[in-house]
Each structure stands twice: as C-alpha cells, then as structure tokens.
Amino acid sequence: MKFIKRFFNEPSQSFFLFGPRGTGKSTLVRACYQDALWIDLLNPEILRSYSARPERLFDLVRGNPDKKIIVIDEVQKVPSLLSVAHSLIEEDKSLQFILTGSSSRKIKQAGADLLAGRALQRHLHPFMAAELGESFSLEKALNVGMLPVLLGATDSRDALQAYVGLYLKEEIQAEGLVRNLESFSRFLEIVSFSHATVLNITNIARECEVKRKTVENYIEILEELLLAYKVPVFSKRAQRDMSVHPKFYLFDAGVFRALRPKGPLDRAEEIEGAALEGLVVQHLQAWNDYGTEKHDIAFWRTRSAVEVDVVVYGPLGFWALEVKNTTKIHSADTKPLEAFLVDYPMAKGILLYRGKERLLQKGILCLPCDEFLSALRPNEPLWE
Numbered sequence: 001m002k003f004i005k006r007f008f009n010e011p012s013q014s015f016f017l018f019g020p021r022g023t024g025k026s027t028l029v030r031a032c033y034q035d036a037l038w039i040d041l042l043n044p045e046i047l048r049s050y051s052a053r054p055e056r057l058f059d060l061v062r063g064n065p066d067k068k069i070i071v072i073d074e075v076q077k078v079p080s081l082l083s084v085a086h087s088l089i090e091e092d093k094s095l096q097f098i099l100t101g102s103s104s105r106k107i108k109q110a111g112a113d114l115l116a117g118r119a120l121q122r123h124l125h126p127f128m129a130a131e132l133g134e135s136f137s138l139e140k141a142l143n144v145g146m147l148p149v150l151l152g153a154t155d156s157r158d159a160l161q162a163y164v165g166l167y168l169k170e171e172i173q174a175e176g177l178v179r180n181l182e183s184f185s186r187f188l189e190i191v192s193f194s195h196a197t198v199l200n201i202t203n204i205a206r207e208c209e210v211k212r213k214t215v216e217n218y219i220e221i222l223e224e225l226l227l228a229y230k231v232p233v234f235s236k237r238a239q240r241d242m243s244v245h246p247k248f249y250l251f252d253a254g255v256f257r258a259l260r261p262k263g264p265l266d267r268a269e270e271i272e273g274a275a276l277e278g279l280v281v282q283h284l285q286a287w288n289d290y291g292t293e294k295h296d297i298a299f300w301r302t303r304s305a306v307e308v309d310v311v312v313y314g315p316l317g318f319w320a321l322e323v324k325n326t327t328k329i330h331s332a333d334t335k336p337l338e339a340f341l342v343d344y345p346m347a348k349g350i351l352l353y354r355g356k357e358r359l360l361q362k363g364i365l366c367l368p369c370d371e372f373l374s375a376l377r378p379n380e381p382l383w384e
Contacts, residue, residue, distance in 0.1 A: 003027070003031050004127070004131055004132065004148070005131065006024070006028055006124070006131055007128060007130075007131060007286070007290045007377065007378050008028060008122070008124060008290060009290070010032050010033075011120050011122065012096075013096060013118075013119070013120060014085075014089065014095075014096050014097040014098070014099075014118060014119040014120070015097075015098060015099070015119050015120040015121070015122050016075075016099045016100075016101065016104075016119055016120070016121045016122065017029065017098065017099070017100045017101070017122050017123075017124055018100075018101050018102070018103075018104060018121065018122070018123050018124070018226060019100075019102065019123055019124035019125065019226060020102055020225070020226045020227055020251055020252075021102050021149070021163075021166070021167065021171070022147045022148065022149030022150070022163060023124045023125060023126055023147065023148060023149075024124065024148035024149070025073075025100040025102075025124050026040075026073055026100065027148065028124065029071055029073075029098055029100060033069050033071060033098060035067070035069070036067065036069040036070060036071045036098070037060065037061070037064055037067045037069070037070045037071065038071045038073070039057070039060075039070070039071065039072045039073065039081075040073045040074075041072065041073055041074045041075065041077040041078060042073060042074050042077075047077055047078070050078045050081060051077075051078050054078060054080040054081050054083070054084050055084060057081055057084040057085065057088070058084060058087075058088065061088055061095070068094050068095055068096060069095075069096045069098065070085075070095065070096070070097050070098070071097075071098045071099075071100070072085070072097065072098070072099050072100070073100050074100060074101055074102065075099040075100065075101050075107070076101040076102070076103050076104065076105070076106040076107050077106075079106055079107045082099075082107065085097045085099070086118070089118055097119065099119065102171065102225065102226065103171070103224055103225045103226065104224060105177070105221070105224035105225065108224075122289075123226070123289045125251075125282065125285060125286035125289065125290075126145060126146035126147050126148070126251070126252050126282060126286070127146040127147075127148055127151070128146075128283055128286050128287070128373075128376065128377075129141070129146075129283065129370070129373035129374045129376065130373075130374055130375065130376060130377050136370070136373070136374055138279075138354075138369060138370040138373070140156075141253060141254075141279055142253055142257075142272065142275045142276060142279060143156075143157075143254065143257060144156040144157060144159075144160050144254040144257070145160065145252040145253045145254020145255060145256075145257070146252060146253070146254070146279075146282070147160075147163070147252055147254060147255075149163065150163065150254065156254075160254050160255070160257070160258045161258055163255070163258070164255060164258045164259060167225075167227070168181065168184075168185065168188075171225055172184060172221070172225075177221050178218070178221070183208070183210060183214075184218060186208055187204070187208050187210070187215065187218045188259050189259060189261055190204055190207045190208050191204060191218075191219070191222075191228075191248070191259075192250065192256060192259040192260040192261070193260070194248045195248065195249060195250050195256045195260070195274050195278055196247065196248075196249060196273075196274040196277040196278050196281070196309075197247060197248065197274070198243065198245045198246070198247055198248075198301065199219075199230065199245055199246055199247065199248040200245070201215050201216060201219070219248075222250075226251060227250065227251055227255070228248065228249060228250050228251060229249055229251065229285070230246040230247065230248055230249075231246055231247045231248075231249065231281065231297060231298060231299055231310075232246050232298050232299075233245075233246065233298060233299060233300065233301060234296070234298035234299060234300045234311040234313065236313065238343075239343045240302045240303070240304075240343070241302060241303040241304075242300075242301065242302060242303065243301040243302065243303060247299050249278050249281055249282070250278065251282060252278075252282060253275045253276075253278050253279040253282065256274065256275055256278055257271070257275060260274075269325060272325045273323075273324075273325035276323055276325045276354075276369065277309055277310075277323040279373070280309075280310065280321065280323050280352060280369065280372075280373070281297070281309075281310060283373055283376055284297055284310065284312060284376075284382075285297065286378075287376055287377070287378055287382075288312075290378035290379075291316075291378040291379045292378075292379055293314060293315040293316055293379070294314060295312050295313060295314025295315070295316065296311075296312070296313045296314060297310065297311075297312055298310075298311045298313070299311060300320065300336075300340055302339075306335075306336055306339050307336055308320045308321070308322055308336045308337060308339075308340045309321055309322050309323045310323070311340075311347075312382060316379075316380070316381045316382075317348065317381045317382065318344070318346060318347045318348065319347060319348050319349075319350055319382050319383075320337055320340045320341070320344070320347050320348070320349050320350070321349075321350045321351075321352060321382075322334070322336055322337050322349075322350070322351045322352070323351075323352045323353075323369070324351060324352065324353045324354075325353075325354060326353055326354060326355075327353070327354045327355045328353075328355060329351065329353055329355070329359065329361065329366050333351060333353075334349075334351060334361055334362055334364050334366075337349040337350075337351060337364050338362060338364070341363065341364075348365070348383075349363065349364040349365065350364070350365050350366075350367060350372070350382070350383060351364055351365070351366045351367070352366075352367055352368075352369040352372050353366060353367075353368065353369060354368070354369060355368055356368055358371075365383065367383065
C-alpha cells in the first residue's frame with residue numbers, strides 16, 4: 001500500500017506523538033525519519049530488555065554517536081525511559097527524541113514527567129478526507145471510519161470488530177486499567193448511545209448498574225487512551241441561560257458503529273445521524289490539532305434545548321455548524337442556527353447535509369457534507 005501524506009508537520013525538536021492505535025503513528029514516523037535509531041516496545045523481546053534495564057538506552061545512544069534522532073515507539077510501556085531520555089538531552093542538546101504513544105495515562109501514573117517541557121506534544125488522528133483525496137467515500141467513512149489500519153482491509157467490518165476487541169484485550173485488560181472487564185464492556189456498549197449527545201453520567205451509571213464514580217473513571221480511561229473526548233458548551237458573552245453539560249464523542253465514526261448495538265428498536269437514521277455528526281467533529285478536531293492557530297471547538301445549547309451541533313471560534317474565524325443526515329433541507333432545519341446568529345451576528349452559519357447542492361437560505365450556507373470535509377485543510381478557514 002502506498003504511503004499517504006498526512007497533514008501532520010514534524011517539529012524540529014523532541015516531541016511526543018500521541019494517538020490511538022491504528023492511526024498510523026509508526027508508519028508516519030518511519031517514513032519521515034528513515035535513518036533514526038528505533039526502539040519498538042511492541043516487540044516483546046525489546047520490551048523485556050528495556051523494562052528490566054531502562055539505562056540500556058544510554059548505551060544505545062552513546063554507541064551510535066552519528067545518530068541524532070531516536071524513536072521510542074509506544075513509550076508508555078516503559079515510562080522510566082523518559083528519565084533516561086531527559087538525561088541524554090541534557091547531555092547532548094543536538095539529540096531529538098520522538099516518543100509515540102497511545103496513552104499518557106501510564107506515564108502520568110508512574111510519575112514520569114514529559115521531559116520537563118523539553119518535548120512538544122502532538123496528536124495524530126484518523127485520516128481526514130482531504131488526505132485521502134479522490135479515494136474518500138462518505139458512505140464508507142460513516143460505516144467503517146477513517147482509521148488507516150483499516151484502509152486496506154479485505155473485510156473492513158470484520159477488521160473493525162477485531163480492532164475494537166484488540167483494544168479491550170491489549171489496552172484495557174493487559175494494562176490492568178479496570179478490575180472487571182465484563183462491566184467495562186457493558187459500559188462501552190451503553191456509552192455508545194451517548195455519542196454526539198449531551199453526556200448524562202447518572203443515566204449511564206443507572207443503565208450499567210454501577211456507581212457514578214465508576215462511570216466517571218471509565219470515561220476518564222477512554223479520554224486518556226484517546227478513544228473519546230468531551231466538547232464543552234460555547235458560552236462566550238452568552239445572552240441566554242446555557243446548558244452546563246458537555247457532549248461526548250468516540251474518536252472515530254467507525255468505532256462508534258462497531259460499539260453501537262443495533263436491533264429492531266433502533267432507528268437506522270438515528271445511528272446514521274450520530275455517525276455523521278461524529279465524523280464532522282473528528283475532522284474538526286484534526287483540523288485544529290494540525291493547525292498552527294488553535295481554536296475553541298464547542299457546541300451551543302440553551303436551557304430551553306435549542307442546540308447548534310458545533311461552534312468553532314478562533315483566529316481564523318467564527319462558525320456555527322449544524323449537521324443534518326438528510327438529502328433535503330426543511331425550514332425547521334435552520335432554526336437553531338438562526339437563533340444562534342441572533343445572539344452572535346458576527347458568526348457564519350453553515351448547515352451540512354447529505355444532498356448535492358450548495359444553497360443559501362436565510363443567510364445560512366447549506367453545503368454537501370462530503371464537499372465540506374474534502375475541502376477542510378489545516379491553517380485554512382472552514383469555508384470562505
């Protein structure tokens with residue numbers, strides 16, 4: 001399979017590259033730093049060697065003085081290596097360490113610092129539509145997601161289920177993050193109903209038949225494994241009483257589809273709608289992380305339940321976005337954006353839908369969702 005150029009820009013100094021398994025961290029780093037010293041902690045033999053004696057890193061680096069770039073893949077598996085890396089950087093300022101990981105949780109729990117601020121933190125996301133170019137398919141993205149590890153799979157659905165199972169086994173069970181894997185598996189199923197909705201921890205705890213504190217811990221685990229994130233309420237200069245609870249998203253539309261139970265009582269359009277909104281938000285998260293200028297990504301919801309799906313606010317502009325899983329636009333679809341623009345007339349309203357035409361209705365630009373995603377690039381406005 002050919003290497004697909006990512007929007008990620010490699011820093012010139014040491015950096016952490018965090019991202020869920022399967023987002024292509026190792027592939028990216030190998031392509032960009034072909035002559036680097038490489039320590040692959042996914043290799044059991046290498047993992048045992050460095051777990052037993054982290055100081056071995058001193059020997060490796062000093063024994064290869066011509067190598068100035070050192071990659072440690074999945075560094076969270078041996079957090080004590082960070083102290084050695086820190087010492088080596090102090091010893092030789094020309095060294096650059098590239099430290100990949102699928103979680104910072106174990107590093108923090110071990111009390112290891114992130115190289116005392118000497119290393120930047122970067123994140124790698126699933127593919128963006130513009131990275132795939134003409135091979136991007138909105139339909140496929142909604143069903144199997146945008147993970148690079150699944151791109152060339154013969155049976156993407158089976159591969160997606162295996163990916164979810166792998167995470168349960170390797171990231172949750174092997175790391176001992178939860179005591180009761182069965183309870184956590186049940187939680188994953190229940191929390192998938194909260195994807196792209198306002199998070200209600202009390203309801204989730206009731207459904208899971210566990211304590212609220214347990215659910216809070218489970219959600220924290222998902223966030224620290226980079227499998228989920230919360231989006232806050234936009235409240236800058238709010239003119240109305242606003243909701244206070246964040247929205248919850250799993251990091252990839254395909255992972256959501258794999259976890260979300262389906263049955264006779266589940267409406268297909270409800271699942272499709274959540275997947276579409278999640279796909280848009282995951283693109284915006286990547287757009288923001290890869291860009292030089294950082295933006296607030298939020299949503300707007302009044303206490304009277306008037307809601308705009310996404311608000312993006314920052315140096316490049318101010319946008320309110322509504323995502324509709326429909327091929328036709330009805331007058332009611334633009335009402336939330338109209339309400340938002342009354343309070344924030346300087347913002348630009350965009351409605352994304354599954355149709356094929358660009359339309360302008362009541363000052364709101366209505367765009368085909370696939371066209372919007374394909375045009376989205378870091379360091380450029382969402383739409384001009």
